[in-house]
Amino acid sequence: MEYYRxxxxxxxxxxxxxxxxxxxxxxxxxxxxxxxNTAPKFIAxxxxxxxxxxxxxxxxxxxxxxxxxxxxxFLTHFASQGPEYLPPVWVDAVCxxxxxxxxxxxxxxxxxxxxxxxxxxVVWLGEGTEESDIAxxxxxxxxRADEKSKEDRWTSQDLKEGDVRKLCLPSRTESLHxxxxxxxxxxxxxxxxxxxxxxxxQDVEVVCGQQxxxxxxxxxxxxxxHQLGVQVSSDIDKGHIEGLQSTFAIIKTKESRQCGLRVxxxxxxxxxxxxxxxxxxxxVFALLGLADDTGPEALDFQxxxxxxxxxxxxxxxxxxxxxxxxxxxxxxxxxxxxxxQVMLPSWVPDWSTPVGLPTFxxxxxxxxxxxxxxxxxxxxxxxxxxxxxxxxxxxxxxIEGYVVDHIERLGSVLPGSDELQDxxxxxxxxxxxxxxxxxxxxxxxxxxxxxxxxxxxxxNESIMDAYWKTITACSTHMEAEVSRxxxxxxxxxxxxxxxxxxxxxYSIASSSLFAWLTLAISLLKILFRGSSDPIFGxxxxxxxxxxxxxxxxxxxxxxxxxxxxxDRIGLFKGGRVPLVVxxxxxxWELIGDVYVHGMxxxxxxxxxxxxxxxxx
Numbered sequence: 348m349e350y351y352r353x354x355x356x357x358x359x360x361x362x363x364x365x366x367x368x369x370x371x372x373x374x375x376x377x378x379x380x381x382x383x384n385t386a387p388k389f390i391a392x393x394x395x396x397x398x399x400x401x402x403x404x405x406x407x408x409x410x411x412x413x414x415x416x417x418x419x420x421f422l423t424h425f426a427s428q429g430p431e432y433l434p435p436v437w438v439d440a441v442c443x444x445x446x447x448x449x450x451x452x453x454x455x456x457x458x459x460x461x462x463x464x465x466x467x468x469v470v471w472l473g474e475g476t477e478e479s480d481i482a483x484x485x486x487x488x489x490x491r492a493d494e495k496s497k498e499d500r501w502t503s504q505d506l507k508e509g510d511v512r513k514l515c516l517p518s519r520t521e522s523l524h525x526x527x528x529x530x531x532x533x534x535x536x537x538x539x540x541x542x543x544x545x546x547x548x549q550d551v552e553v554v555c556g557q558q559x560x561x562x563x564x565x566x567x568x569x570x571x572x573h574q575l576g577v578q579v580s581s582d583i584d585k586g587h588i589e590g591l592q593s594t595f596a597i598i599k600t601k602e603s604r605q606c607g608l609r610v611x612x613x614x615x616x617x618x619x620x621x622x623x624x625x626x627x628x629x630x631v632f633a634l635l636g637l638a639d640d641t642g643p644e645a646l647d648f649q650x651x652x653x654x655x656x657x658x659x660x661x662x663x664x665x666x667x668x669x670x671x672x673x674x675x676x677x678x679x680x681x682x683x684x685x686x687x688q689v690m691l692p693s694w695v696p697d698w699s700t701p702v703g704l705p706t707f708x709x710x711x712x713x714x715x716x717x718x719x720x721x722x723x724x725x726x727x728x729x730x731x732x733x734x735x736x737x738x739x740x741x742x743x744x745x746i747e748g749y750v751v752d753h754i755e756r757l758g759s760v761l762p763g764s765d766e767l768q769d770x771x772x773x774x775x776x777x778x779x780x781x782x783x784x785x786x787x788x789x790x791x792x793x794x795x796x797x798x799x800x801x802x803x804x805x806x807n808e809s810i811m812d813a814y815w816k817t818i819t820a821c822s823t824h825m826e827a828e829v830s831r832x833x834x835x836x837x838x839x840x841x842x843x844x845x846x847x848x849x850x851x852x853y854s855i856a857s858s859s860l861f862a863w864l865t866l867a868i869s870l871l872k873i874l875f876r877g878s879s880d881p882i883f884g885x886x887x888x889x890x891x892x893x894x895x896x897x898x899x900x901x902x903x904x905x906x907x908x909x910x911x912x913x914d915r916i917g918l919f920k921g922g923r924v925p926l927v928v929x930x931x932x933x934x935w936e937l938i939g940d941v942y943v944h945g946m947x948x949x950x951x952x953x954x955x956x957x958x959x960x961x962x963x
Contacts, residue, residue: 383457387434452651456650467548467550468551470554471554536593536594537623542600612646612667617710619634620702631663640670674923678707680940687699727925748918749917751917754915758896760787760892795813805902829882904916925946
């Protein structure tokens with residue numbers, strides 16, 4: 348039997364898969380062509396392709412089509428359902444000719460409309476197991492407990508610390524809770540395409556093996572379980588955490604669409620960076636249909652599988668600069684993956700990497716705001732608009748700005764929690780990371796001397812206030828302002844022995860041995876007094892994988908880990924934050940964004956000083 352041959356699709360048309368209920372082990376189907384606007388009622392499938400290894404043949408119009416084992420599992424499940432007539436299904440792997448680049452481009456541009464038009468979207472989590480069946484059946488229990496908690500007027504504190512057995516739920520330590528959290532280990536939750544598929548769909552049903560539940564109930568149970576803290580157990584590992592974080596993003600994005608909130612592409616890209624795709628161009632293409640700032644009259648950027656990865660990312664970066672008249676996208680720059688290190692210019696973010704620092708521009712937190720014109724905290728270049736142009740080779744970027752200062756002194760890099768390769772780790776590894784935190788913060792303290800009583804001339808405030816504002820980048824926590832009192836409480840809990848540090852000097856106080864001693868005292872303090880308010884510690888997340896700096900003009904700042912002594916700090920039109928740059932003969936290299944206390948509100952920006960600087 349020969350392989351299936353696709354016929355050309357007309358503009359606006361789609362293919363639908365008609366699965367025949369043969370009551371046999373062999374899957375037989377037909378491909379139908381229909382205009383999207385007049386197509387019969389159909390189901391859209393949201394699933395994870397899975398590895399192509401072990402592909403299985405199905406019979407389609409008396410020809411062979413290969414599908415992945417996960418898709419074959421769904422087709423087998425679907426073909427065995429109920430009546431003789433089954434509604435047609437839209438499945439990307441089969442309904443799009445994956446070998447035809449022009450068709451892929453056209454169909455991918457239509458995906459948002461396909462899921463909007465579908466009568467129902469079925470989320471296929473995969474074949475069921477005994478554990479997944481238990482987890483899916485736990486969802487109605489969570490919903491009933493949610494209702495009971497409201498009737499009994501449980502507070503959020505009660506939900507976190509109360510005895511869940513009073514809500515007719517098993518104890519938090521029972522395996523049922525682990526089975527539920529393990530559900531989010533399934534690869535569907537990490538796939539970037541599913542964000543758009545769920546957000547755009549009218550009616551969504553989650554199916555795992557023979558168990559099914561509506562998306563509304565699934566997400567409601569998820570939020571309630573989060574309030575209870577039952578998703579996290581002592582056995583949880585990094586994969587669970589990432590699955591839970593991804594689920595938060597999926598639910599939040601759908602809620603944003605339902606509430607009519609506008610969503611910008613750059614915010615989406617930043618917020619969804621941890622999602623995965625087998626083709627890393629899809630890290631961008633999969634989000635285009637969700638954004639409200641794309642299209643011919645805004646960000647005119649379309650999927651094109653004929654372009655290589657570097658060209659897609661480069662054109663996107665320039666398109667964002669051009670459409671927004673802003674350099675916010677440059678804040679998203681991270682060291683590229685090894686594969687793209689040679690191909691990508693320094694000013695182009697590598698969206699293929701699943702990790703990234705929170706930006707000082709804060710665009711990831713703006714993704715759900717109703718207006719893109721909202722007042723923003725950072726204004727280092729006084730509401731100026733970006734003036735940018737591409738070089739002839741589309742690799743070099745010319746932007747208008749100037750060097751205002753340079754880095755004179757650098758502190759050590761504050762480690763990030765991502766250094767823990769797995770959350771299922773030995774206690775010593777956790778303590779070792781805490782010791783590293785303490786050691787770096789003590790070094791920074793010796794560097795900035797926040798308790799010296801001196802004045803920080805650039806903002807005419809105490810050096811203590813300048814220091815804690817710098818290491819938090821003037822962040823807020825849950826919309827609450829962080830204060831000096833929060834800093835002092837945090838410092839007394841986690842960095843006791845200030846008098847001893849002053850006595851022995853910071854060269855000794857910043858040693859590993861002294862950090863272990865400090866950690867021991869800190870843990871004893873927490874043991875006997877309880878932990879402090881986490882507000883300041885949470886605000887410090889922005890400092891992870893960054894280093895404290897002092898400039899030649901005496902300003903304090905937070906710079907990327909890759910920053911070096913004598914790197915320049917530049918201000919550029921359209922940039923809400925300063926940038927660390929490095930000279931490379933006649934061109935410049937972008938290192939990353941930087942928070943500089945006393946430079947973030949346009950204090951040092953002069954438009955007349957700007958000239959074109961070219962970045963490679």
